[in-house]
Amino acid sequence: MSRIKETFSRLKAGGKKAFIPYIMAGDPDLEKTGEYVRVLSECGADIIELGVPFSDPLADGPTIQMAAERALKAGITLPRVIPFVKKLRQHAEMPIVLMTYYNPILKYGEERFVQDAVNAGVDGVIIPDLPPEEAGNLIRSTRIAKIDTIFLTAPTSTEERIRRVVSASRGFVYYVSITGTTGSKLALGETFKDHLGTVKLLTDKPVAVGFGVSTPEDARAIAQIADGIIVGSAIVKKFHEDPTTAREFIQKIRDAI
Amino acid sequence: MDLEKFWLFYEPDSILRRINIKKQPDKRGYFGQYGGRFVPETLMSALRELEVIYLSVKKDRLFQKEFKALQATYIGRPTPLYFAKRFTDHLGGAKIYLKREDLAHTGAHKINNALGQALLAKKMGKTRLIAETGAGQHGVATATSAALVGLKCEIYMGTEDMHRQALNVFRMRLLGANVVEVPIGSKTLKDAINEALRDWTTNVRTTHYVLGTVFGPHPFPVMVRDFQSVIGKEARRQILKAEGRLPDYLIACVGGGSNAIGLFHEFMDSDIKMIGVEAGGRGIGTGEHAARFIGGSIGVFQGCRSYLLQDNDGNIVGTHSVSAGLDYASVGPEHSFLRDMGRIQYTYATDNEALAAFELLSRMEGISPALESAHAIAEAMKLAPGLPCDKTIIINLSGRGDKDVQQVARIKGIEV
Numbered sequence: 262m263s264r265i266k267e268t269f270s271r272l273k274a275g276g277k278k279a280f281i282p283y284i285m286a287g288d289p290d291l292e293k294t295g296e297y298v299r300v301l302s303e304c305g306a307d308i309i310e311l312g313v314p315f316s317d318p319l320a321d322g323p324t325i326q327m328a329a330e331r332a333l334k335a336g337i338t339l340p341r342v343i344p345f346v347k348k349l350r351q352h353a354e355m356p357i358v359l360m361t362y363y364n365p366i367l368k369y370g371e372e373r374f375v376q377d378a379v380n381a382g383v384d385g386v387i388i389p390d391l392p393p394e395e396a397g398n399l400i401r402s403t404r405i406a407k408i409d410t411i412f413l414t415a416p417t418s419t420e421e422r423i424r425r426v427v428s429a430s431r432g433f434v435y436y437v438s439i440t441g442t443t444g445s446k447l448a449l450g451e452t453f454k455d456h457l458g459t460v461k462l463l464t465d466k467p468v469a470v471g472f473g474v475s476t477p478e479d480a481r482a483i484a485q486i487a488d489g490i491i492v493g494s495a496i497v498k499k500f501h502e503d504p505t506t507a508r509e510f511i512q513k514i515r516d517a518i
Numbered sequence: 519m520d521l522e523k524f525w526l527f528y529e530p531d532s533i534l535r536r537i538n539i540k541k542q543p544d545k546r547g548y549f550g551q552y553g554g555r556f557v558p559e560t561l562m563s564a565l566r567e568l569e570v571i572y573l574s575v576k577k578d579r580l581f582q583k584e585f586k587a588l589q590a591t592y593i594g595r596p597t598p599l600y601f602a603k604r605f606t607d608h609l610g611g612a613k614i615y616l617k618r619e620d621l622a623h624t625g626a627h628k629i630n631n632a633l634g635q636a637l638l639a640k641k642m643g644k645t646r647l648i649a650e651t652g653a654g655q656h657g658v659a660t661a662t663s664a665a666l667v668g669l670k671c672e673i674y675m676g677t678e679d680m681h682r683q684a685l686n687v688f689r690m691r692l693l694g695a696n697v698v699e700v701p702i703g704s705k706t707l708k709d710a711i712n713e714a715l716r717d718w719t720t721n722v723r724t725t726h727y728v729l730g731t732v733f734g735p736h737p738f739p740v741m742v743r744d745f746q747s748v749i750g751k752e753a754r755r756q757i758l759k760a761e762g763r764l765p766d767y768l769i770a771c772v773g774g775g776s777n778a779i780g781l782f783h784e785f786m787d788s789d790i791k792m793i794g795v796e797a798g799g800r801g802i803g804t805g806e807h808a809a810r811f812i813g814g815s816i817g818v819f820q821g822c823r824s825y826l827l828q829d830n831d832g833n834i835v836g837t838h839s840v841s842a843g844l845d846y847a848s849v850g851p852e853h854s855f856l857r858d859m860g861r862i863q864y865t866y867a868t869d870n871e872a873l874a875a876f877e878l879l880s881r882m883e884g885i886s887p888a889l890e891s892a893h894a895i896a897e898a899m900k901l902a903p904g905l906p907c908d909k910t911i912i913i914n915l916s917g918r919g920d921k922d923v924q925q926v927a928r929i930k931g932i933e934v
Contacts, residue, residue, distance in 0.1 A: 368832030
């Protein structure tokens with residue numbers, strides 16, 4: 262059983278939901294990222310989502326775009342993030358998922374990427390610009406290496422597409438809460454519940470909700486229906502603008518779930 | 519090796535050619551190994567919807583009739599095929615014809631596609647158009663089409679391009695469009711596309727994204743090709759009438775590559791030599807250029823797999839060209855395919871060569887080409903003198919140079 266699957270099973274048995282914070286590797290440098298991972302872990306993160314900086318992050322809003330720009334300025338790219346995960350693994354037990362765009366993986370070489378990632382202790386990958394129908398090669402090599410591929414479903418996904426996405430996903434399914442980029446404004450209305458309900462109906466796999474979750478209240482509301490909550494931009498922003506209060510903020514979100 | 523020798527030794531794999539070239543793209547939007555649909559999930563259903571509607575209007579007589587009538591009465595098609603006699607005599611070789619897309623409404627070929635997509639958007643019930651623009655020509659064409667069809671319009675444009683093409687920014691605003699400045703990244707076309715894609719992801723239910731070139735996720739590359747292929751269809755008729763035979767060479771500049779595909783597509787199954795001209799910027803050796811085939815490698819960017827200017831870690835590198843419309847890090851997937859097949863030969867012209875061509879054509883023919891199109895003119899200036907005078911060349915004069923007059927003055931240090 263994958264470490265991600267195990268985590269969700271354990272939480273489910275205890276009647277709990279997964280807290281999945283996102284930070285950008287290398288923002289502002291890898292040493293700080295290491296510290297932030299420790300903070301997240303101490304606050305009770307169940308899975309860490311580690312962003313890989315890319316020059317043209319078209320699924321991301323301004324907060325994560327700027328974080329990527331800072332990280333790239335610090336010289337951080339995929340070939341440096343993988344050994345960094347290996348280093349993190351010396352202390353960290355929780356699952357680590359890389360969120361990266363497709364081109365850096367393609368340039369690195371898909372098979373080589375999967376090999377190096379698994380050796381470094383990466384548990385899963387999320388690639389926002391790679392829908393399942395374009396992911397044949399990657400799916401093949403990740404299945405062999407036992408790395409989870411987490412695909413995204415969106416409010417605009419048809420039932421046919423949701424089926425495709427959930428069947429290609431391993432570990433969990435990522436539900437994009439809104440039509441928009443990361444860090445957009447969340448709208449938790451009936452439509453949101455309906456859509457998420459449809460996804461949950463179509464799969465037994467855990468479903469985690471992300472994009473736009475920025476307050477403990479959001480997190481609490483979503484925890485009622487989802488299996489996991491992903492918080493990215495709000496945490497990235499906190500660490501960047503006011504790192505001293507980040508711990509308190511993250512703790513509040515954790516406690517709300 | 520000079521160009522004539524190149525063609526002499528060059529024998530494309532004709533079997534592959536016969537099987538593949540006409541049948542592209544496949545159902546998944548692939549031209550050989552290039553193309554595809556690499557976008558966030560939020561857009562996948564919209565792309566499918568667009569594909570279905572597009573395929574249906576291709577056979578929809580009423581839609582085609584309306585479109586054809588607008589092509590004739592609004593765009594001003596067919597655009598002339600003009601024999602550039604003084605330019606030909608000056609170069610002293612092959613006969614040069616100019617396909618006058620600069621005479622299309624709004625001053626460039628971009629309107630062929632923008633109007634087609636605006637009509638499609640209306641049919642899909644969308645209320646808003648968005649577009650990216652580099653040189654401003656596609657932005658102007660989209661703003662124009664939005665005004666004609668009666669849709670709201672927002673145009674994304676990089677800060678640097680807004681500076682280079684101030685005149686077009688004002689034109690778009692006059693046409694009722696909102697021009698949104700994109701001050702991030704390299705502040706040029708690629709960043710405008712990122713922002714347009716983000717907008718589309720957010721407003722996909724009400725908005726159609728009028729992508730301006732044969733690029734991006736399927737079905738854009740094939741749809742834009744089909745809207746632009748009117749250029750080649752007309753040119754074929756016109757050259758047959760003027761010369762009684764097909765031309766020997768076709769030349770077009772290649773940014774994303776829509777004017778080139780537009781001219782070339784109709785001639786694909788002939789033996790005519792086709793040359794695509796990329797932006798050589800300050801020279802390939804300087805690294806400041808947009809010559810994707812000479813300086814790039816295969817990657818996935820902004821929705822499709824194609825040739826790409828990228829660094830060793832897969833990040834997109836900055837590009838440079840004197841012409842905003844060619845200043846882009848990737849190129850249409852069909853171009854990558856046709857290059858691999860050996861069907862089109864790609865070369866480049868530098869900023870200085872394009873500027874010289876801009877001036878020469880202005881003086882010889884009283885036609886100022888867009889700086890983009892001036893790259894194609896520059897290639898003809900190298901090619902034509904070495905060819906016998908019974909050979910003919912058609913150059914796609916994809917846009918007019920009025921928008922570039924200020925920029926050229928600035929480069930020459932003249933205050934206007």
